[in-house]
Amino acid sequence: MDTPPLQLNELLAEVHRRKPVQVLIQIPEGLKTNVVEIEDAFTREKIPVITILDPSFGACDIADGKAQVLGCDLIVHFGHSKMLHTQTNVIYWPVEFPLEKNMIPGCVKALNEEKFFQKNKRIGIYVTIQFHRHVNEIKKELEAKGFNVFVGMGDLKDGQILGCDASARRDIEDKVDANVYFGDGYFHALAIAFASKKPTYQYNPFTHTLENLEKYKEKYLRQRFGLIAKAKDAQSFAIILCTKKGQLRKALAMRLKEELEQAGKKVHVVAMEHITPQALMGVHVDAYVNTACSRIATDDFESYTKPLLTPIEVEILLGKRTLENYVFDEIRHIGNKVM
Ligand code: SF4
Structure with a gap:
């Protein structure tokens, strides 16, 4: 699959209209091979630009604070559409695939x-x-x-x-x-x-x-039910909060803490920007609860040495939800509220 067209001429025209002092580019992993091409295009237009290379998986992770630290007054966020209110002016540049004839x-x-x-x-x-x-x-x-x-x-x-x-x-x-x-x-x-x-x-x-997708659902459920069963014996939990603006669900984390404590578990709340097995190494608990992006539980769970549950799975663990009512952990973004 080729990279979809970046439409840089149209983007630069829009950037010129905003008259920025300095632009911060935020780009997803899949487009990182285009960083030099993008920076060159901005430089040719005499637009000062900095590209942030931290992973960018969604508009939930808009580099608002980082733009301010770096003195940039406009963010060009590639690959995603608007989700949150920001302090900094943002151009969301979705990078769309053309509809090929077949x-x-x-x-x-x-x-x-x-x-x-x-x-x-x-x-x-x-x-x-x-x-x-x-x-x-x-x-x-x-x-x-x-x-x-x-x-x-x-x-x-x-x-x-x-x-x-x-x-x-x-x-x-x-x-x-x-x-x-x-x-x-x-x-x-x-x-x-x-x-x-x-x-x-x-x-x-x-x-x-x-x-x-039925067979993928079944496979996914088998994996998740196995992890929930493993976490049943856990006496201590770390509830993970993500500091990315669009993934930060502190109220949910605190509710889960209370519920797990009521069930006799020892609970710690930890916060981090990038959730990785390495960042959790040395935290001596029996299981983790992830309140951030559900992709961490879906795609990366095998990299963690302890069971990593979603909030929905904690409800199942505590007997507040049945296995038959299993759903994905959805995050709602309403205005600046993340739920
Ligand atoms: S929380 Fe995950 S799925 Fe949702 S927008 Fe962010 S990266 Fe995408």
Whole structure:
């Protein structure tokens, strides 16, 4: 998969309009090979620029404070869309994939070949920001082929989901037979698969394959239930707070502390910006609770030597939620509130 076009000329025109003194570039890992190209483009335009190389996984981690420390009055945040209010002026530059000519026909073909969709034609479609610009076209093309397509509106843009936010399902959940996530990678797709009661499929527009996510859900649940079972014997816990603005859920951490203490556990609250197994080394507890991005539990849990639970899994551990009601840990961003 090639890097999507960065549209640097359009970006520079927008930067000029804002007349910044100095720009701070914030860029996701997948675009780091473009740092030199981007800095060169700014330099040619005589715009002073600094690129921050700390990992940037989402707009939850906007480098607002760092821009102020570095004396930058404009942030250009690549790869994500706006989530939080900031002190510093920000241009969110999503970096979108073009809709190549086989992407939608491939999706129609794959849906028509799937037995489920031969009878069930009402689908909710979901995308990440990289495909958001094409939502209406995807809807129109699928409808022209006989599908009844719904695009939900949640806390983000229409049809847009994140690994921590599948709120776009809320107003269409009852109207659809199934969800179709248009994109690659399983993290976002699983967010909608767990949040919705309807079957969820993922259409990968690069490989033109359609997958029912049920088997991934089952595999994920087996892993998570194994960790919850392991954590049942834990007597001490470290609840992890993330200091990134869009992941900081202090009230939740304090509630979980109280609930675990009421169950007779010893609980410590620790805070860090980048959550890694190394940062937790030497903290002598039996298990961790992660109140930050659910990706840490989803993708990285095997790197941790102790069980690392989500807040939802703590509810299961404490008997406040049943295994059947397992859901992904969603983070809501309303204005400057993170819940
Ligand atoms: S919390 Fe995780 S899933 Fe949500 S925006 Fe941040 S990086 Fe993405």
